[in-house]
Amino acid sequence: MNKVIFLGDFHIPERISSFDFLDILEKEDPDLxxxxxxxxxxxxxxxxxxxxxxxxxSGNCDYEVSLPEEMxxxxxxxxxxxxxxxxFGRGNIxxxxxxxxxxxxxxxxxxxxxxxxxxxxxLYLVNPGSATGAYAGDGISRxxxxxxxxxxxxxxxxx
Numbered sequence: 001m002n003k004v005i006f007l008g009d010f011h012i013p014e015r016i017s018s019f020d021f022l023d024i025l026e027k028e029d030p031d032l033x034x035x036x037x038x039x040x041x042x043x044x045x046x047x048x049x050x051x052x053x054x055x056x057x058s059g060n061c062d063y064e065v066s067l068p069e070e071m072x073x074x075x076x077x078x079x080x081x082x083x084x085x086x087x088f089g090r091g092n093i094x095x096x097x098x099x100x101x102x103x104x105x106x107x108x109x110x111x112x113x114x115x116x117x118x119x120x121x122x123l124y125l126v127n128p129g130s131a132t133g134a135y136a137g138d139g140i141s142r143x144x145x146x147x148x149x150x151x152x153x154x155x156x157x158x159x
Contacts, residue, residue, distance in 0.1 A: 001031045004075055006082070006126075007146035008036030008111040010044050011061065011134035019044075021131040021144065024159060025052060028148065034073070036111035036128060037084035039065050059084040059111060076151045078106035085110035085127075090137060091117075096125055109147070112137075116145045116156050126154060 005028060007021060025033060025048070033052045037059025039045050045065055048054045058067040070083040081103050088095035091113040100108035100123045107124040114136035116129035129145030136142070145158045 001075065002150060003028065003030045004032045004034060004149045005030040005146055006034045006036055006109050006128040006149065007131040008059065008084070008128060009038045009114045009130035009134060009136070010132050011038055011040050011130075012044050012132060014040050014061075015134040016132045018132055019047060020159075021146065022047060024146065024157065028157070030148075034071075034082060034109070035067075036082060036109060037062060037067075038111065041065070057082050057084060060086040072103075072105070075149065079104070080107045080109060081105040082109045085112040091115075093119070093125060097121060097123065100125065114140075114142050116147070116158070118154060118156075124154070129156070129158075 033048055033054045035056030037057050038061045040061045042064050056067050057071050058065055073080045096110055109126050114130035117127035119125045128147035131146055133141050133144040143158045145156050148155045
């Protein structure tokens with residue numbers, strides 16, 4: 001495996017209708033796409049799965065989507081835990097960090113805030129942001145973004 005892309009907080013069609021992130025995924029050509037939740041429609045999951053290898057977790061707005069609430073993966077020699085994050089409030093970094101340490105992972109990938117985030121303090125805490133730029137619970141729309149992970153490290157793509 002050479003490249004994994006994490007993305008989420010789509011909110012299609014309730015808050016936005018654009019699927020332009022699919023063009024970005026096609027250009028990036030990842031080995032695996034991991035969804036961090038809030039698709040809000042099974043259609044989003046199905047569209048990603050049409051041409052890409054996909055795994056995902058559900059978010060707090062995924063009433064129609066049947067995916068697990070969290071997922072552990074081994075990627076590039078590190079243990080990843082993927083969780084939407086609403087279980088700990090909006091962007092409660094201390095609670096997310098403690099949960100990651102409790103689970104003994106190297107990287108905790110979360111979502112829910114729609115804002116890209118990267119931090120290291122005993123483990124990596126990373127949020128890919130929103131793949132569609134849909135407004136968050138605070139009513140603010142942010143630039144569209146996703147997270148790219150390779151053996152060389154982490155990077156964000158915004159558009």
